[in-house]
Amino acid sequence: MSDERVVDPEGAYLWDGWGTCLSWWANTELGARDDLAAALFGLDAAGVKTSSRGIELPGLGLNIVRYNLGACTWTDGSAMVESPAIVRRKQIETYHDGEAWNWSADPNQRSMLARARDAGADTFEMFSVSPPWWMTVNRNPSGAERGEQDNLEFQYQDAFARYIAAVARRARDDWGIRFSSVEPFNEPSLTAWHARQNQEGCHFTIGAQEAVIEYLRRALDDHGLGDVLIAASDECRYADAVVTWQKFTEGAKRLIGRVNVHAYEPDERGRSRTELREAVGEEIPIWQSEYSEGEPDGLAMALSISRDIRYLRPTGWVCWQPVEALDWGLLDGEYDDRTPNPDGGAPGTLEGEVGGVNTKYHVLAHYTRHIRPGMRILRSGHTNTVAAHDPSARRLALVTVNDGRKRTVTYDLRPLTRDANAARVWVTDAIDAPGARRYARRPDADSRDGLLTVVHEANTVTTMEIDGI
Known part of the structure; x- marks a missing residue:
């Protein structure tokens, strides 16, 4: 055939880059691994230690890093409720327990954040999957009792926004990390976020999203972060993102500097991607901010990248977990999710190893190594x-x-x-x-x-x- x-150069646009989320993998001891930082965020060949041997990989040169702002604490007297299905590595530690700040929290994710920066990453976003547990209706950061219910207490909408801004300011002043954007929601329209599911999550109605966005813009400005844009709403599917955007008031839209969307809708003919781009318009940038699946060969991923760029025209493309089990990662992650956790009810520890490399690591290298930030x-x-x-x-x-x-x-x-x-x-x-x-x-x-x-x-x-x- x-x-x-x-x-054709007509209609060319500027590329922000490629990235990954930290979250679960970097919440484990893998967050302190220099070899993983070199492979994921550098461009030189990098030796990576696996559970059986050492392997050499081409550096991916990912320049976008999405940092997960956590929702859990285990301080004395904590009344946090833990889902019976969650495991320890999926619980991200927060910096405030409702009474006091703890800036030594979440050491592994912060460690990889700094290592990524030192390896070459230059674009950072902070995103929230759930508000801190003590701001939620049921004290459970996995979600409300029913998935269609909002789990952020109405009275804490402003406090949640100010919490995000305070951490962003701390990162700039003390961590040497300047977040160029913050995202207060994660798949907020889904009804899958309930008290018994296996990760952190929170449902938000459109009205609640608009309120948080308004409070967040004010909080960022008050903290001297007027240059930090708000991204929204990290919906699970392109079609969901279209509905959310169309329901936002014009006032809310004016406060949003970029639309983020996840790629869990196959959309093989590109209809939903095209509808989202047309709804948002050409002036507001879009990121595909989370992609993952359990196919190790990389063909599905490559096809999704191609469809995104043809129909959605994003300026950035981000994978979810680069080190994950069951072929969901670029690298195979080996985690202990069964041993009882001594510090909380969730099983598992924060131990982790790299089991090997999936073909899709090499597939992604074609895109990330040759289509670089600043290219058209x-x-x-x-x-x-x-x-x-x-x-x-x-x-x-x-x-x-x-x-x-x-x-x-x-x-x-x-x-x-x-x-x-x-x-x-x-x-x-x-x-x-x-x-x-x-x-x-x-x-x-x-x-x-x-x-x-x-x-x-x-x-x-x-x-x-x-x-x-």
């Missing part, structure tokens, strides 16, 4: 190809996923140049088989009269990088 794709995203002419241009380096990057059979693709670069250099090529086979290539350098591909023709084997992700454009 063969097809042609025209790479171009129209590629095809859903499965992402095109980006670096004006200062005069370099074009094309990343294509082929989830079908072998095909020959001709990339028409004539809207950009008719005299392109040869293309450097990297390939990952998204299969588990002897001899499968993992972000492997391949022979250069020649172009002629502005046309670049490349053969893509079945189930591959291929990067083509061309200088002089």
Whole structure:
């Protein structure tokens, strides 16, 4: 099979970068691992220690870090209620127990936050999954008794906003971390957040979201953080985000500096993504702020990235847990979620190891290493190809996923140049088989009269990088 794709600079937009959330994996002792910081946030080759051996990986160069502001405390006399289904690593420690501040809380996540910065990350966002337990209706940070009920006490809406602003100011002044944005909600429209589910969570009605957003803007300004934007609302699905945005008042919309949305809706034809972009408009940026699934080969992830960039046109793309069990992570996480926790009712400890690497780590490397912050995203002419241009380096990057059979693709670069250099090529086979290539350098591909023709084997992700454009 063969097809042609025209790479067109019309409508190009600026790329903020790629990122990951800290949360559960960095809440464990993995948050103190320099090798993981180097692999995830640096660009140099990094040696990573696994439970059985050492492996060398290409650095992903993730530059966006999302820090999870916690909701749990275990101080003397604490009346926090714990879900019977939650495990310790999914409980994030908060800095205030309702009576006093504890700025030594959450050491592992803060450790990785600093390590990420030192390894090269430069864009930081703080997000809340649940308000601190003592601000909730039932004292349970996993959610209300019924999932359709809001769990933030009405009387604490302002206090919740001021808590977020206080931590952001502390991070700037004492941690050396400047959060450029804060997100007070996480999938707020879902009815899955209830007192017996297995993580932290909180439902918010539209009215409650609007109130918190207004209080938060005021609190940030009062703390001297007028340059910190509010992102909202981190809905689970694109269609949910459309409904939420359309229901917001114009006043609430004016206080939102960026729309965040999660990618748990397949949306293969891009209809919901397109509707969200059209609803929000071109002036307000969008991040795809959380993506994950349990498929280790990376094809589903690559297809989701391609659809996001074609239809949603986000400026940033973020994965959820880079180190997680059951093939949900880029790296396989091994955690103790069964041993009783001595400091609370939830089972498990904060121990953790890396079991190995999934193919999708190498798949993501194609995008993160070659489509860098500050590049311009171009129209590629095809859903499965992402095109980006670096004006200062005069370099074009094309990343294509082929989830079908072998095909020959001709990339028409004539809207950009008719005299392109040869293309450097990297390939990952998204299969588990002897001899499968993992972000492997391949022979250069020649172009002629502005046309670049490349053969893509079945189930591959291929990067083509061309200088002089």
